Amino acid sequence: MMSEAPAQTSAPALAVDGLVVRYGGVTALRGLDLELGAGEIVGLIGPNGAGKSTTLHAIMGAVPAHAGEIRLAGKSLRGRAPEAIARSGIALVPEGRRIFAELTVDENLRLGLSGRRTRDGGEEAVERVHEMFPILRDFRRRHAGTLSGGQQQQLAIGRALVAAPDVLLLDEPSLGLAPKIVDVVFDALGEIRRRGISVLLVEQRAQRTVAFADRTYLLANGEVRLTLTPADAGDTDAMVHAYLS
Amino acid sequence: MRRLDPWLQLAAPVLLVVATAIVGSFTARATEIYFLTAITSVAIVVAIYVFVGNSGVLSFGQISFVAVGAFAAGVMTVPLDSKQGVLPDLFPLLRDHTIGDVSSLALAAVVGAVFAFLVGIPLMRLSGLAAGIATFAVLEITHNLLREWTKIGPGATTLALVPETTDLTRAAIGTVVVIAAAFAYQRSRFGRSLRATREDAAAAQAVGIDVHRQRLWAFTLSGALAGLAGGLYVHMLGSITADQVYLELTFVTLAMLVIGGITSLWGAVVGALAVSGLDSFLSEAEQGVGVGAATIDLPQGARLVTLGTLMALVLVLRPSGLTGGREFRLPRPPRRRVAAADGASKEAAREPV
Numbered sequence: 001m002m003s004e005a006p007a008q009t010s011a012p013a014l015a016v017d018g019l020v021v022r023y024g025g026v027t028a029l030r031g032l033d034l035e036l037g038a039g040e041i042v043g044l045i046g047p048n049g050a051g052k053s054t055t056l057h058a059i060m061g062a063v064p065a066h067a068g069e070i071r072l073a074g075k076s077l078r079g080r081a082p083e084a085i086a087r088s089g090i091a092l093v094p095e096g097r098r099i100f101a102e103l104t105v106d107e108n109l110r111l112g113l114s115g116r117r118t119r120d121g122g123e124e125a126v127e128r129v130h131e132m133f134p135i136l137r138d139f140r141r142r143h144a145g146t147l148s149g150g151q152q153q154q155l156a157i158g159r160a161l162v163a164a165p166d167v168l169l170l171d172e173p174s175l176g177l178a179p180k181i182v183d184v185v186f187d188a189l190g191e192i193r194r195r196g197i198s199v200l201l202v203e204q205r206a207q208r209t210v211a212f213a214d215r216t217y218l219l220a221n222g223e224v225r226l227t228l229t230p231a232d233a234g235d236t237d238a239m240v241h242a243y244l245s
Numbered sequence: 246m247r248r249l250d251p252w253l254q255l256a257a258p259v260l261l262v263v264a265t266a267i268v269g270s271f272t273a274r275a276t277e278i279y280f281l282t283a284i285t286s287v288a289i290v291v292a293i294y295v296f297v298g299n300s301g302v303l304s305f306g307q308i309s310f311v312a313v314g315a316f317a318a319g320v321m322t323v324p325l326d327s328k329q330g331v332l333p334d335l336f337p338l339l340r341d342h343t344i345g346d347v348s349s350l351a352l353a354a355v356v357g358a359v360f361a362f363l364v365g366i367p368l369m370r371l372s373g374l375a376a377g378i379a380t381f382a383v384l385e386i387t388h389n390l391l392r393e394w395t396k397i398g399p400g401a402t403t404l405a406l407v408p409e410t411t412d413l414t415r416a417a418i419g420t421v422v423v424i425a426a427a428f429a430y431q432r433s434r435f436g437r438s439l440r441a442t443r444e445d446a447a448a449a450q451a452v453g454i455d456v457h458r459q460r461l462w463a464f465t466l467s468g469a470l471a472g473l474a475g476g477l478y479v480h481m482l483g484s485i486t487a488d489q490v491y492l493e494l495t496f497v498t499l500a501m502l503v504i505g506g507i508t509s510l511w512g513a514v515v516g517a518l519a520v521s522g523l524d525s526f527l528s529e530a531e532q533g534v535g536v537g538a539a540t541i542d543l544p545q546g547a548r549l550v551t552l553g554t555l556m557a558l559v560l561v562l563r564p565s566g567l568t569g570g571r572e573f574r575l576p577r578p579p580r581r582r583v584a585a586a587d588g589a590s591k592e593a594a595r596e597p598v
Contacts, residue, residue: 115453
């Protein structure tokens with residue numbers, strides 16, 4: 001049972017309005033708009049270079065926004081340091097896991113507590129992650145670098161969850177994993193959905209994401225080309241057309 | 246056994262320092278100074294390790310904190326009747342007061358910490374080459390202030406008449422305190438956070454770690470421990486000049502850390518003791534030393550050439566140092582290899598996800 005319920009506000013959990021990001025002379029995002037409701041899972045798919053990861057990096061403050069607004073439960077995130085954003089109720093599971101390989105599994109997990117908005121409840125949060133991913137309890141004294149890819153992905157998700165975020169951003173969590181392990185990751189996302197956490201999921205597995213998410217945005221060339229619902233998961237023609245456009 | 250690991254990681258370097266002190270106590274008076282120097286070097290190198298090893302940010306400036314600690318402890322323990330004669334230009338607060346040698350060690354630590362904290366506020370925003378150059382600038386500024394400003398010290402002359410109270414026992418106790426502080430720090434939440442920033446600063450920020458703040462805490466603690474080590478150093482020598490806590494000491498102590506293994510406390514201690522032993526032998530050899538029937542007589546400068554070559558070789562052949570950059574642990578029996586014989590993949594040989 002979820003004990004750390006997300007904050008109840010009338011504003012969307014996360015709102016991105018007219019976001020523009022440039023890398024030098026190259027525009028990566030061209031006025032991106034998207035919205036994530038409380039407890040919703042929203043997918044973000046698209047070809048390489050579409051701006052999916054840039055969107056997550058801009059939300060987390062890792063790259064500066066040239067224009068536009070990012071609001072978490074109605075509060076602007078613009079101009080805030082990445083660590084301050086991470087402590088305001090939003091957590092990122094980065095592409096390639098980026099766990100701290102030389103630290104133990106337990107140390108990695110507890111570093112996630114740095115993102116909590118309150119000092120209380122840390123042990124309970126770790127325990128809930130252990131219930132979701134028992135392997136992290138079994139291997140808690142191992143160096144994280146010795147885990148398999150799937151185990152590292154579970155650790156990266158667990159590290160984000162102990163911060164008790166209202167919004168969870170995942171950047172290609174199935175990248176480089178065997179199909180059986182991808183199922184484990186999507187099962188975990190299902191459990192996260194049941195806990196009422198809002199999720200913005202960047203993925204390359206387009207059909208599976210469209211079928212799984214409440215709503216999916218298809219990005220191309222830095223802007224939203226298509227908004228899809230689970231009913232569109234079989235409409236590969238529309239997706240292929242948008243990918244190639 | 247794994248539960249004992251943390252205590253072994255503390256006990257091993259402590260025992261090594263205590264053993265060095267015990268062996269040193271059985272040697273002739275002329276040789277004892279080498280053991281004293283080795284133990285004091287451990288304190289300095291561990292102080293450097295606290296920041297450089299845990300943060301991964303190279304600093305050439307930590308000897309500045311050794312220097313201010315040494316001069317603070319030295320100036321404040323010169324006997325009052327002598328001080329007004331040999332250091333007449335000091336600020337009245339420094340000239341007209343004196344403190345005990347144990348208190349002077351605490352003062353050295355406080356002065357080192359405050360100096361490091363103030364310097365660290367702007368500098369800890371830097372990384373890589375910029376951090377290295379900026380900390381080198383701090384070393385240069387500190388050296389010139391100590392060398393030229395006679396309101397705070399003897400200037401270009403020698404600070405003499407400092408009580409020689411750092412014997413083997415006190416050096417070992419002081420160094421064990423430094424090791425214990427470094428160990429407690431690296432086991433703490435702050436130490437873990439800093440090591441996470443060493444591995445991946447962007448990922449650490451993404452989990453809510455304030456990189457600047459974590460580096461600043463470590464820099465300040467490193468400054469405090471370096472100041473304390475500077476206090477031990479000046480009370481070992483009985484006199485000091487600004488040149489003794491400058492470039493050569495910076496080079497030698499960084500060489501000790503690199504050779505031992507920059508990312509572990511065990512590496513810092515092993516490197517400091519191993520290189521101190523070699524350094525002492527080379528110092529003697531520059532004056533001519535008998536080894537069995539032969540006499541080794543090295544030209545002046547051979548000592549630093551040898552240490553530099555050794556450091557370069559370690560960086561090329563074993564970048565993680567003599568200890569592999571790992572903490573001490575007892576050897577374990579090899580694990581049974583699972584499913585290796587039937588050609589199963591490495592992934593399959595692991596436990597299921």
